[in-house]
Amino acid sequence: MTAHRSTIRRAAAVAAAATAAVVLAACGGGADTGSGHNGHNASASASAGASASAPAKQGGHNAADVTFAQGMIPHHRQAVEMADLAETRAGSADVKKLAAEIKKAQDPEIKTLSGWLTSWGEDVPKEGGGGGHAGHSMSGMMTAEEMTELEKASGKAFDTAFLDMMVKHHEGAVDMARTEQADGSYQPAKDMAGDIITSQSAEITRMNELLGKD
Missing domain, CATH: 1.20.5 (Single alpha-helices involved in coiled-coils or other helix-helix interfaces)
Incomplete structure (x- = not known):
């Protein structure tokens, strides 16, 4: 068991x-x-x-965006350089005020454009290159001779030269901005281009009024 x-x-x-x-x-x-x-x-x-x-x-940006940024930086730098001259050489308070507004608007845009190029791995135009090779392909840029003429002027002569040159300069920037809006793909750059067209077209009207052309 x-x-x-x-x-x-x-x-x-x-x-x-x-x-x-x-x-x-x-x-x-x-x-x-x-x-x-x-x-x-x-x-x-x-x-x-x-x-x-x-x-x-x-696909965030394309070649047109790079061209816009690399072209607009020296273009803006030259406008700021011209505006700086107005602080001590302009005879008209209206011209001095306009120049200050141009500098205030374009300085931050230079920084933004430079930041985009850096983030894209593209070259940022060097300081002082506005009158060099880069400047030849951009409409509205002043020649070295024109900048020298502006530096030597003062009072009413400066005001007239500044306004004439800045109208031309702004028209070039507006053309560049329109190209960016048509060909660019990076939305912040296209938005900046729209702002440039709006603000600088309005400033062109103001400058022509100061010149007595409108």
Whole structure:
């Protein structure tokens, strides 16, 4: 009787061990398979997400945006240089006020344009390059001779020369801004171009009025 009970217990223990082994194997296999499959899906999803976002970043700007920024920086710098001269040479309070407004508007834009070029990995025009090679391709830029003429003038002669030159300068900037709006793809640059068209067109009207042309 005792021997018979021992045999039954051993058989039950063996059966339980076998059942546990099967269960563990099934769980382990399922976990491995699930982990591998889920991991693959996660990797595939991450790769798909990266691929989807990459073109958006690369397509944020185009060559027209770079040309606009690289051209407008020296163009603005020259306008600021002309405005600086007005502080001590202008005879008219209206001309001095206009010059101050031009400087206040264009200085921050130079910084913004420079920041865009840096973020795009493009060259920022060097200081003092406005009258160099870069200036030849931009409409409205003053020549070195014209800048010298302006520096030597004072009083009413300065006012007239400044207004005549700045009208030409602004007209060039408006042309560049219109090209950016037509050909650019970077929305902040297109928005700045719109602001330049609006503000500088209004200043052209003011300057022509001061010159007695309107």
